[in-house]
Amino acid sequence: ADPDPLQDFCIADLEAQPSINGFPCKPASNVTSDDFFFDGLSKEGSTGNIFGSNVTAANVLAFPGLNTLGLSMNRVDFAPGAVNPPHIHPRSTELVLVVQGKLLVGFLTAGFVYHSKVVTAGEIFVIPRGLVHFQKNVGKGKALSFTAFDSQLPGVVILPLTLFGSTPPIPNDVLAKGFQVDEDVVKAIKSKFGN
Numbered sequence: 001a002d003p004d005p006l007q008d009f010c011i012a013d014l015e016a017q018p019s020i021n022g023f024p025c026k027p028a029s030n031v032t033s034d035d036f037f038f039d040g041l042s043k044e045g046s047t048g049n050i051f052g053s054n055v056t057a058a059n060v061l062a063f064p065g066l067n068t069l070g071l072s073m074n075r076v077d078f079a080p081g082a083v084n085p086p087h088i089h090p091r092s093t094e095l096v097l098v099v100q101g102k103l104l105v106g107f108l109t110a111g112f113v114y115h116s117k118v119v120t121a122g123e124i125f126v127i128p129r130g131l132v133h134f135q136k137n138v139g140k141g142k143a144l145s146f147t148a149f150d151s152q153l154p155g156v157v158i159l160p161l162t163l164f165g166s167t168p169p170i171p172n173d174v175l176a177k178g179f180q181v182d183e184d185v186v187k188a189i190k191s192k193f194g195n
């Protein structure tokens with residue numbers, strides 16, 4: 001979904017001020033093969049957190065060689081029972097490839113339809129751009145997936161953290177009315193996300 005490039009490549013100079021769209025290029029004379037290589041997805045991420053999952057991102061900020069090329073990838077590790085909580089990528093469609101284990105992958109359409117599938121090793125599932133989605137490890141052991149994006153920086157809005165863990169917090173009465181629950185419930189959820 002990113003704009004088409006106007007040159008073969010443009011390794012991001014992350015030190016430079018981002019321009020109106022993306023990063024300026026580092027000088028061509030300094031470009032080496034290493035600029036097109038990234039080993040950060042080879043390591044298992046730590047799943048010792050409340051969700052039991054970990055996203056390792058290979059976006060333009062981690063892998064500057066992706067600048068202007070319109071794609072990126074994540075590695076997502078899941079402990080047994082883990083969830084990658086409901087979230088949105090404002091700038092990208094997502095293709096989920098399960099490499100190990102068994103994931104329930106689901107997304108919601110704007111018309112409140114829930115689409116989901118249990119996806120196992122070698123299988124792929126596509127999540128259209130901008131829609132709320134999640135994954136849950138429904139297998140017995142660990143699970144591992146790689147996700148591909150048609151953006152160098154898909155962006156991510158994690159719904160529980162955004163709604164209940166913002167700084168400053170959203171007023172409790174807004175969330176209570178919005179979710180049709182008592183403010184005690186809102187406070188209990190907020191307390192899990194640092195508010």
Ligand code: GLV
Nearest residue numbers: 055074076084147
């Ligand atoms: C999974 O949903 C991911 O964003 O990598």
Ligand code: MN
Nearest residue numbers: 087089094133
């Ligand atoms: Mn996602």
